[in-house]
Every structure is written in structure tokens, then in C-alpha cells.
Amino acid sequence: MNDDTRTVIRRVLREHARLPVDVDTLGDDADLFAAGMTSHASVNLMLALEDAFDIEFPDRMLTRGVFDSVSAIAAAITELSGDGEPSAAGGGT
Amino acid sequence: MSVPADSERGLLEAVRRIAEEVAAAAADDVDRNARFPAEALEALRGAGALSAAVPEALGGQGASLETIARCCFELGRRCSSTAMVFAMHQIQVLTIARHLDGAPWFESYLRELHQEQRLIASATSEVGTGGDMSRSIAAATPEGEGVLSFEKQAPTVSYGAHADDLLTTLRRTPDAEPGDQVLALTKSGQAELEPAGAWDTLGMRGTCSPGFLVRARFASEQVLAAPFAEVMNQSMVPLSHILWSHVWLGIATDAFERARAFLRASARRRPGEPLPAAARLSHVMAELTLLRGEVSQALHDFQADDVDDRARLMTMASVLRFNNLKLAASEHAPSVCAGALEVVGIVGYRNDTPYSVGRHLRDALSARLMVANERLHATDAALLLIAKEP
Ligand SMILES: Cc1cc2nc3c(=O)[nH]c(=O)nc-3n(C[C@H](O)[C@H](O)[C@H](O)COP(=O)(O)OP(=O)(O)OC[C@H]3O[C@@H](n4cnc5c(N)ncnc54)[C@H](O)[C@@H]3O)c2cc1C
Numbered sequence: 001m002n003d004d005t006r007t008v009i010r011r012v013l014r015e016h017a018r019l020p021v022d023v024d025t026l027g028d029d030a031d032l033f034a035a036g037m038t039s040h041a042s043v044n045l046m047l048a049l050e051d052a053f054d055i056e057f058p059d060r061m062l063t064r065g066v067f068d069s070v071s072a073i074a075a076a077i078t079e080l081s082g083d084g085e086p087s088a089a090g091g092g093t
Numbered sequence: 094m095s096v097p098a099d100s101e102r103g104l105l106e107a108v109r110r111i112a113e114e115v116a117a118a119a120a121d122d123v124d125r126n127a128r129f130p131a132e133a134l135e136a137l138r139g140a141g142a143l144s145a146a147v148p149e150a151l152g153g154q155g156a157s158l159e160t161i162a163r164c165c166f167e168l169g170r171r172c173s174s175t176a177m178v179f180a181m182h183q184i185q186v187l188t189i190a191r192h193l194d195g196a197p198w199f200e201s202y203l204r205e206l207h208q209e210q211r212l213i214a215s216a217t218s219e220v221g222t223g224g225d226m227s228r229s230i231a232a233a234t235p236e237g238e239g240v241l242s243f244e245k246q247a248p249t250v251s252y253g254a255h256a257d258d259l260l261t262t263l264r265r266t267p268d269a270e271p272g273d274q275v276l277a278l279t280k281s282g283q284a285e286l287e288p289a290g291a292w293d294t295l296g297m298r299g300t301c302s303p304g305f306l307v308r309a310r311f312a313s314e315q316v317l318a319a320p321f322a323e324v325m326n327q328s329m330v331p332l333s334h335i336l337w338s339h340v341w342l343g344i345a346t347d348a349f350e351r352a353r354a355f356l357r358a359s360a361r362r363r364p365g366e367p368l369p370a371a372a373r374l375s376h377v378m379a380e381l382t383l384l385r386g387e388v389s390q391a392l393h394d395f396q397a398d399d400v401d402d403r404a405r406l407m408t409m410a411s412v413l414r415f416n417n418l419k420l421a422a423s424e425h426a427p428s429v430c431a432g433a434l435e436v437v438g439i440v441g442y443r444n445d446t447p448y449s450v451g452r453h454l455r456d457a458l459s460a461r462l463m464v465a466n467e468r469l470h471a472t473d474a475a476l477l478l479i480a481k482e483p
Contacts, residue, residue, distance in 0.1 A: 020270070033322070036270040039227060043409075043475040050479075059481045063407040064322045 008052055009073050016048040017041050028070040042067055049073065055080045101160040107140040108164040116172035121444075123174055123299035124452050127292060129255045130299045133168075133175040134212065142179070144207035146186040151200055152207040158187070158332075162339045162392055169343020170350075173456035174299025176343060178212075178252050180336040185213040185260045188328045189278065192319040199317070202278065206258075213278070214256035216307055217329070220246035224464035226325060228271040232264035233316060242310045243277070250286070251302040257281050261307065262321075274321040277311065284309035296455030327406045331395055334419040338388045341426035341460050348453040349374075349381050352433035355440065355448040370436045377432035384425040391418040409476045416469045423460030430454040 006028065013023045013032070020036040037045070046067060050056055055077065057066070066076045116133040123130045137143060145161055147153020161183050168176035186206065193199035205211065222228045231245035243263050253259070258280050265273045289304035317324060352374055360368055394414060398405040405411060430453045434441045441450045 034270060034273045036272070038272060039472070040475050043479050046479045056481070057479070059408050059410040060405070062409040062479060062481075063404070064326075065407065 005074050005077060006070055009049070009070050009077075012045065012048045012052050013070070016044045018044075023070075026070070028074075030070075031068050032070075033064065033068055039064075049077070053077050053081060100154060101156050104140070104142065104145055104154060104156055105160055105163055105167070108137070108142055109167045111136040111140060111142075112167045112171040112175075116168060116175040120172035120175075120299075121452070123172060124456075127294070127298035127301065129252060129301045130172055130175040130178065131255075133172060134178065134255075137175075137179065138210035141207075141210065143182060143210040143212060144186070144203075146183050146190055147203045147207045148190055151190075151203045153203065158335070158396060159392065161187075162336060165336050165339040166343040166346075169340040170347040171343075172299070173340065173344050173453070174297055176340040177297060177300050177337070180340050181215060181251055181333075182213055184329065184332050184336055185215055187332055188260070188276070188324060189317070191328050192317055192324045194319055196314065196318060198312070198314040199278070209257075211257040212252070212255065213258045213260055214250055214253050216245055216247035216250050216253075216259060216261045216305070218248055218464075219262075220248050220304075222271070223248075224468055226262065226329065226464075227274070229262050229264045229274050230271065231261075232267040232269065233275055233277060234267050235313075236310065239313045240310060241277070241313050241316070243307070244309075245307045246289070246304070247307055248304045249302045250305050250307075251300040253286050253303070253305050254288070254301060259284050259286075259307065259309075261309070276317045276321060276324055277309075278315050278317070279309045279311045283311045295458060296452070297459045323407065326412065327399075327403055331406060331411070331415040334415045334422075335388075335392055335395055337460070337463065338391065338418055338422035341422050341457055342384060342388045344453050344457050345381055345384060345426040345429035348430040348433035348450045348457075349377055351441070351448045351450055351453075352377065352436040355437045370438075373432065374436045377429055377436065380425055380432065381429050384422060384429065387418060387421050387425075391415065409480045410482050413473055413476050413480055416473050419464070420466055420469055420473075423463070423466060426460055427454060427457035430457045 010023050017032060017037050018041040026035055046057060046062065057076065061076055065072065067073055111133060115136045116130060119130055119132055141154065144153040145156040149155040165176055165180045168179055189199055190203060217226050218224050219230055221230050231243050233241045233243055236242050245261060258278060261277050261279065262274050263277055264271065265275050285308045286305040289306055292301050292303040356368060356371055356374060398411065430450055433450045434454055437448045437450060440446050440448050443449060444451055
């Protein structure tokens with residue numbers, strides 16, 4: 001896992017998660033839902049992450065737990081893309 | 094459907110008998126006077142049915158969801174209000190049993206529930222958030238020495254004045270976000286329910302579900318420790334949609350049966366004469382068949398995921414699946430009742446004939462409001478953008 005992935009995740013969070021606090025005040029393991037992310041905002045977050053990393057989250061990964069912290073999101077992206085690099089390649093079916 | 098164990102068959106038989114002999118006889122009076130179906134609940138207590146879902150290890154029957162759903166259906170055919178009270182109680186018991194995770198307070202509570210056949214009501218909706226179970230305003234507030242308190246404006250608490258205990262959604266702490274929730278169980282002496290208005294409604298009159306201002310003080314171990322998102326997605330929401338749908342299917346089934354009985358009686362009176370309403374009833378039967386298929390398939394899907402990998406119930410695909418059950422059942426059940434009314438005509442419109450179906454229609458219309466369908470559509474509209482399977 002590299003810092004780049006987390007930086008991109010934080011940018012996407014800032015733009016789409018509609019958190020009542022600045023994401024930079026939250027640690028990588030902080031619970032985003034406890035910090036005020038709504039289920040509705042979490043769907044926009046997932047769509048934006050698919051776009052930013054050019055991946056598709058399969059149904060089994062579309063759960064609250066997979067998106068509840070920066071670390072959890074990074075782990076999911078690593079699992080899907082192999083290297084966790086934001087890229088224009090691969091992804092989808 | 095698998096064959097239930099003997100004890101479960103006994104339970105189902107007892108509930109069916111109570112439905113036919115006790116609930117059916119009181120149904121019109123319960124409806125007319127918007128009164129609690131006390132005699133049916135007493136009979137259900139006598140049969141030990143209020144602890145049907147309590148695991149055997151804690152003294153209960155550990156009945157399968159199939160059997161409990163079947164009981165909801167049988168009661169729904171005879172008295173919608175009794176059936177809905179029974180269904181809601183079972184949802185709270187199952188939720189506790191499935192998520193107590195060995196907590197001693199909750200284990201001994203369930204033993205007590207079995208011994209005393211205690212009845213649990215619920216306050217999940219709230220003035221300000223409506224039927225959105227995933228947000229709360231009222232908060233669990235520490236009062237020192239392991240004591241918590243809350244004050245919640247509950248717009249609709251079914252059988253609130255008749256229940257022993259109350260299951261309530263709350264924010265975890267006074268400074269928690271609306272979505273950071275817990276579930277608390279308070280016992281009769283610990284919660285004060287101040288009525289806010291009456292319950293004089295179109296249907297489901299015997300559920301006696303007015304608003305209340307709830308004030309409670311209780312021990313911190315009465316809060317379920319499991320993460321609320323798990324409790325909601327693995328149990329409260331899908332089980333509500335499954336058991337409510339069985340109640341609505343029961344109501345629709347009885348409306349259909351009354352219409353069929355009416356046509357049979359007409360046919361016997363005038364043998365050989367054309368019976369144009371029979372064709373209309375055939376349409377109603379087709380819709381009822383579709384409804385029955387969806388209700389039993391949803392139960393089957395839930396059990397498959399539950400046994401196989403409970404985490405799958407956390408997925409958005411699963412949320413969509415059980416929202417779609419609720420949407421389908423809540424639209425088709427009243428439609429079947431309205432169809433039955435058209436078949437029977439004025440005799441069904443009257444409230445005093447063996448073929449009356451007005452009560453069925455009024456009761457079934459509540460289904461769309463019991464968490465507004467538009468609210469579920471709004472949730473689904475977001476989820477379908479990201480979910481992959483249909
Ligand atoms: C018979 C019966 C028994 C009940 N028993 C209980 C009980 O025991 N305990 C309990 O806690 N609750 C109970 N309820 C309450 C129920 O669960 C709902 O909370 C209640 O009906 C109000 O919430 P709502 O979401 O339906 O409507 P509201 O939130 O009040 O919505 C009002 C209006 O806004 C619309 N709307 C809401 N959200 C959206 C959206 N996102 N998009 C588009 N339109 C929207 C709705 O369609 C509706 O027209 C009961 C209800 C019934 C009918």
C-alpha cells in the first residue's frame with residue numbers, strides 16, 4: 001500500500017463524502033460513518049472511487065464495513081487492482 | 094419448505110387454532126373499537142408463543158423463521174392487528190436473540206421473557222427522522238454509575254400501552270452523529286410513556302399505535318453491544334419486511350377466500366347461470382399467486398444467506414432484495430383486497446356480512462406507509478446505481 005492511494009482516497013472523500021468535518025482531521029482508521037457520512041453519501045463515494053481507480057466493486061464488497069475508513073477503502077482497492085495505483089488500466093468486466 | 098420439527102408443528106397448530114377460534118371471533122370488535130386484541134394475546138401467551146423465537150438454550154422453543162412466518166400468515170388471515178402485534182414482537186425477540194453475543198443481561202432477559210411471556214414494543218421511528226431507521230435524534234445519555242437515560246418523541250408505537258418492554262434506537266452518546274446508533278431494551282418500570290394523541294385510524298386499528306413521549310432510565314448493559322449497522326441489516330430490516338409481508342399475505346389471502354366463497358354461494362343459488370365476476374376473481378387469484386411467490390422466495394433467500402454467510406446480508410444487493418419484497422407485498426396485498434371487493438360488490442362493501450372485505454382493504458393499505466414506499470424507492474434509487482446484480 002502506498003501513500004498515493006490514500007491521498008487519492010482522501011481527495012475523493014473530500015469531494016463526495018459530505019462529511020461535517022475536514023477529512024484531514026480524521027486518522028486512516030477513523031470510522032467515517034461515526035464521523036457523519038450518510039448511507040446516501042457513501043453510495044456517491046463508491047461511485048467516485050470506482051471512477052478514480054477505474055475499478056468495479058463487486059456486490060460482495062458493497063457493504064458498509066468496506067467503506068468505513070480510509071484504511072478499509074485502501075485495502076479494498078488493493079484487493080481489486082492488485083497494486084492499488086490509481087490507473088487507467090484494467091477494472092470492470 | 095423443510096418439514097418442521099414436532100415441537101414447531103405443535104406451535105403452528107396452536108397458533109392456527111388461536112387464530113381461528115379467538116382472533117377471528119374478536120376481529121370485527123377489535124377493528125370497530127380500535128381496541129387491543131387482548132384475548133388473542135392472552136391465548137398466544139398461554140401457548141408460549143411469545144417466546145417461540147427464544148433459543149432453546151435460554152428456555153424458549155428456538156422455532157425456525159419459517160414457522161414464525163407461517164404463524165404470522167395464519168394470524169393475518171383472521172385478525173390483521175393480532176398478526177401485526179405478533180410479528181413486531183417476534184422481530185424484536187429475533188433481533189435480540191441473533192445479536193446478544195453472549196451478553197449475560199440479555200440472556201437472562203430472554204429467559205425471563207420466556208417464563209413471563211413478556212411482550213416487546215418498539216420505538217425506531219422518531220419525530221424528525223420519520224421512518225428512516227438509520228438515523229436517530231434521541232441519545233443515550235450517561236447519568237453516572239452505569240446508568241443511562243433518554244427522552245424520545247416516538248410518533249407511532251404499536252401496542253405501546255400494552256407492552257411490557259420497549260426496544261428503542263438511539264444515538265450512542267449525546268454528541269454522536271445521527272447515524273452512530275445503538276439499540277436499548279428498557280423494561281416496564283424503567284420507561285414512562287406519555288401518550289401524544291389518539292389512535293383512530295383507517296386500518297390496523299387494533300395495533301393501538303399512537304405517539305408517545307418516552308422517558309427512560311436504565312443500566313448501560315441494556316444496550317446491545319453489536320454494531321448497529323449489523324443489527325439493522327442482518328436482522329431488523331429484512332426480518333421486518335419478511336414477517337410484515339407474511340401478515341399482509343394473510344390479509345390478502347382471506348379477502349380472496351371470502352370473494353371465492355361469495356361466488357360459490359351465488360353459483361349454488363343459480364346453478365348454470367353465467368357468473369361474470371368469476372373471471373375477475375381469476376385475475377385476483379393470479380395476482381395473489383405472484384404475491385405468495387415473492388413472499389416465500391424472499392424468506393428462502395434470507396435463510397440461504399443467513400446460513401451460508403451472514404455477512405452477505407450486509408451487502409447493498411441484500412438491502413435492495415428485501416426492500417423490493419416490501420415494495421411488492423405492500424402494493425399487491427391491498428390490490429388483491431380491492432379486487433376481492435369488486436368481485437363481491439356491495440355485499441363485500443358492507444361491514445356486516447360473511448363476505449365483508451372492507452376491513453381487509455383498510456388494514457392492507459397501511460402496508461405502503463409502514464415505512465413509506467417512496468422512502469424505500471429513494472434508498473433503492475441510490476443503491477441500484479452501484480449494485481451490480483439485478
Ligand atoms: C400500522 C403501523 C404501525 C407502526 N408501528 C410502529 C412501531 O411500533 N414503532 C415505530 O417505531 N414505528 C411504527 N410505525 C411507523 C412507521 O414505521 C413509519 O415510521 C411511519 O409510517 C412514518 O415514517 P415514514 O417514513 O413512513 O413517513 P415520513 O418520514 O413521515 O414521510 C412523510 C412523507 O414523505 C415521503 N418521504 C419520506 N422520505 C422520502 C424520501 N426519501 N423520498 C421521497 N419521499 C419521501 C413519504 O412518502 C411520505 O409521503 C408504524 C406505522 C404503521 C402504519
